[in-house]
Amino acid sequence: MHIDNTAAIxxxxxxxLGAATSQALAERGAKVFAFDxxxxxxGAQGGTGIEYVAVDVTDPAQVRAAVGQAAGSGLPLRTVVxxxxxxxxxxxxxxxxxxxxALYAKVxxxxxxxxxxxxxxxxxxxxxxxxxxxxQRGVIINTAxxxxxxxxxxxxxxxxxxxxxxxxxxxxxxxLAQYGIRVCTIAPGIVDTPMLxxxxxxxxxxxxxxxxFPKRLARPDEYAQLALSIxxxxxxxxxxxRMDGALRMAPR
Numbered sequence: 324m325h326i327d328n329t330a331a332i333x334x335x336x337x338x339x340l341g342a343a344t345s346q347a348l349a350e351r352g353a354k355v356f357a358f359d360x361x362x363x364x365x366g367a368q369g370g371t372g373i374e375y376v377a378v379d380v381t382d383p384a385q386v387r388a389a390v391g392q393a394a395g396s397g398l399p400l401r402t403v404v405x406x407x408x409x410x411x412x413x414x415x416x417x418x419x420x421x422x423x424x425a426l427y428a429k430v431x432x433x434x435x436x437x438x439x440x441x442x443x444x445x446x447x448x449x450x451x452x453x454x455x456x457x458x459q460r461g462v463i464i465n466t467a468x469x470x471x472x473x474x475x476x477x478x479x480x481x482x483x484x485x486x487x488x489x490x491x492x493x494x495x496x497x498x499l500a501q502y503g504i505r506v507c508t509i510a511p512g513i514v515d516t517p518m519l520x521x522x523x524x525x526x527x528x529x530x531x532x533x534x535x536f537p538k539r540l541a542r543p544d545e546y547a548q549l550a551l552s553i554x555x556x557x558x559x560x561x562x563x564x565r566m567d568g569a570l571r572m573a574p575r
Contacts (some may be wrong), residue, residue, distance in 0.1 A: 327352030330398040334358045335407035337367040339516035343543035356393040380407045380437035382558035384422040403445045403463040412477035426482040434484035450502040460503040467510040473572035498559030505560040507553045512567025515540040535569040
């Protein structure tokens with residue numbers, strides 16, 4: 324599928340994986356609508372072709388309006404990459420008691436339901452566009468995690484939400500096949516995002532040491548590179564691709 328002269332939506336687009344993906348799509352000639360929370364958008368510096376839109380992905384009304392903005396840009400909406408997510412940690416039973424139910428619900432709400440919300444409302448508008456010469460209208464990429472397979476101590480909520488993304492991938496691809504819309508998922512390992520910026524170099528080196536090869540943390544631009552490959556590879560559909568350097572997470 325062609326990227327240039329099309330519209331694209333990237334959630335969590337103001338930082339980390341989303342920022343790198345927004346930049347990569349814009350460099351390929353897409354008009355990118357980077358969805359993120361207002362606090363995240365403040366001070367965000369995107370290049371030419373990136374427009375920031377304040378959106379809470381869990382709010383259907385906000386998402387519908389923002390998707391409408393992207394779909395009404397004058398370019399066909401072809402691409403959605405869901406990067407928005409949170410990852411707080413808490414044990415099911417810890418020294419302070421049981422896992423907070425509200426926190427569990429919030430993680431699932433943002434990571435899983437938020438992705439589903441954007442997927443459904445964007446698919447509705449993508450389905451209205453004219454198909455290309457191969458019958459294609461668009462591609463939607465969700466973000467899971469290796470924690471969906473090997474969740475660590477304290478990751479019950481996060482792993483549950485990302486496991487839901489895995490389970491969503493194939494049925495979403497099958498549901499949307501009749502509209503010429505593909506659905507794939509990327510499951511990153513340990514990526515050097517702003518979430519890791521506050522930890523020590525010693526801790527980062529310890530994380531990298533556990534990765535078979537390359538023995539380093541992944542870069543956000545490598546996620547973006549994989550997203551572009553999925554978009555342009557017309558036969559990739561209904562699949563989850565691990566991007567982890569052969570990492571298999573230990574219990575802790």
